[in-house]
Amino acid sequence: MTITTTGAIEAETAGRAGWRAWAALAVLMLPVLLVSVDNTILNFALPAIARDLEPSSAEQLWIIDAYSLVLAGLLVTMGSLGDRFGRRRILLIGAVGFTIVSVLAVFAPTAGWLIAARAAMGLFGACLMPSTMSLLRGIFPDRDQRRIAIAIWAGMFSAGAALGPIVGGFLIEHLPWQSVFLLAVPVLALLLILAPFFVRESRDPRPGPVDAASIALSMLALAPIAYGIKEVAIHGFAGAMPILIGAAFAWLFVRRQLRMTAPMLDMSLFRRPAFTGSLLVNLCSVIALVGFLYFASQHLQLVVGLTPMAAGFALVPGMVLSILGGLAVTPIARRHPAGTVVPACLAFALAGYLLVGIAGAHDLWLLVVAFALLGMGIGAAETVSGELILANAPAAKAGAASAVSETAYELGAVLGTSILGGILTAGYRSSLVIPDGVPGALASHARETLAGAMNAADSLGGEVGAALRDAAAAAFGGGVAVTAYIGAALVVLSGLIAAITLGGRRGAAER
Structure with missing residues (x-):
């Protein structure tokens, strides 16, 4: 692998990294944590934004x-541009842009302004995420050290999902809604100061020409697919047209890459079982993890009655074990094949889902324990599979490979909410029995969502309100049980994929 440092080209040795590399890892965790927190934090600010800017329902969405x-539409593009122009350079451009747009969002006078700012954040966020993972390839040439680094990377990404409710709840309780956007400023300012000192530049030494057509096709494929998944979750298969459009552009993108001598994305990577298998393992695992967070966060707040901050703290043990599981699996992955290690790790995640499916979600500590098992298992499995993605891609194409991995994460997050969330909602609606005495309008709200039912119960009060609250909690609990078994099936599928595709590999030979 060749590394560009302050304009000079140097050959990287395969030696073990020193303290500067670990300092670089700490610096790279700043944008990872920020982007993952940003995925969830705005949900807590939306009610205050709605009161201030008065957006329509479509504008709120x-x-x-x-x-x-x-973000999803540009990940592959930005990963490829990082390979060409420098991964650290793209990272710093993303940090500067994200900071500026975050400040502009603070002064948003209208919902349209805020929507445009959020779209620009997605653009610069796409610069941040692939760069962080692809830079790890050059910073840690030693595979054992790189496994530890990826365990920390994956753990921080997961930790951001838990920190989002905690940080968001704290900020909204004590400060105006604009504070959720100002959070990015100190984090990325620190990145801009420290990255030039600790993070070395790296790029593809022989990049092909910039292919505007491939860039456009990748965006036209990924963005409609992500949007279509959300539409299907809301409107059923009537909203599937964007997915079909995205799939058509994806076919054109693949066709173009196969015909090019220097493609933006090397499609031969997908012919490597360890690369494709690891991507699918990550996709299924993220679906399972996000799906659990979807129903657990609602149950903890609406049924158990915890505040958003308290609900976030209840999920912290699972996030901590996600990091520890990734660190603990590193020496094991060095000695044993991935096709055995990954399914063994996922067995813990399976136990977490089965615990909820069999015992239900009525007890707070049961949910805490179940998520701890899920986090530990998925954290360990994704450490192994994430490292295999980088190991099975040529070093010069680490940015594009990391972008594909990030796309799997993003689509997994969308699918986790859409598929498991949709199953949960369908189960809740079909089993909810509205008590006598609930007016028609409130009954309609109660049938829509658990939050609608709890709001209706609060407005009714008395015995009727209590009966509606109990009926909604019971219906939601039944939906959670079904969803838990579906999640368990996804974990089993992920384990089977790992056993078949990863086989006896401890990691394919690197190049």
């Missing part, structure tokens, strides 16, 4: 979705 759709 776009305030949330604009960020993730642009």
Whole structure:
């Protein structure tokens, strides 16, 4: 692998990294944590934004979705540009842009302004995420050290999902809603100061020409697919047209890459079982993890009655064990094949889901223990599979490979909410029995969502309100049980994929 440092080209040795590399890892965790927190934090600010800016219902959805759709559509493009122009350079451009747009969002006078700012955040967020993982390839040439680094990377990404409710709840309780955007400023300012000192530049030494057509096709493929998944979750298969459009552009993108001598994304990577298998393992695992967070966060707040901050703290043990599981599996992965290690790790995640499916979600500590098992298992499995993705890609194409991995994470997050969330909602609606005495309008709200039922119960009060609250909690609990078994099936599928595709590999030979 060749590394560009302050304009000079140097050959990287395969020696073990020193303290500067670990300092670089700490610096790279700043944008990882920020972007993962940003995925969830805005949900807590939305009620205050709605009171201030008075957006329509469609505008409210776009305030949330604009960020993730642009991010998903540009990940592969930005990963490829990082390979060409320098991964650290793209990272720093993303940090500067994200900081500026975050400040502009603070002064948003209208919902349209805020939607545009969120879309721009998605653009610069796409610069941040692939760069962080691809830079690890050059910073840690030693595979054992790189496994530890990836365990920390994956753990921080997961930790951000738990920190989002805690940080968001704290900020909204004590400060105006604009504070959720100002959070990015100190984090990325620190990155801009420290990255030039600790993070070395790296790029593809022989990049092909910039292919505007491939860039456009990748965006036209990924963004409609992500949007279509959300539409299907809300409207059923009537909203599937964007997925079909995205799939058509994806076919054109693949066709173009196969015909090019220097493609933006080397499609031959997908012919490597360890690369494709690891991507699928990550995709299924993220679906399972996000799906659990979807119903656990609602149950903890709406049924158990915890505040958003308290609910976030209840999930912290699972996030901590996610990091520890990734660190603990590193020496094991060095001695044993991935096709055995990954399914063994996922057995813990399976136990977490089965615990909820069999015992239900009525007890707070049961949910805490179940998520701890899930986090530990998925954290360990994704450490092994994430390292295999980098190990099975040529070093010069680490940015594009990391971007594909990030796309799997993003689509997994969307699918986790859409598939498992949709199953949960369907189960809740079909089993909810509205008590006598509930007016028609409130009954309609109660049938829509658990939050609607709890709000209706609060407005009714008395015995009727208590009966509606109990009926909604019971219906939601039944939906959680079904969803838990579906999640368990996804974990089993992920384990089977790992056993078949990863086989006896401890990691393919690197190049």
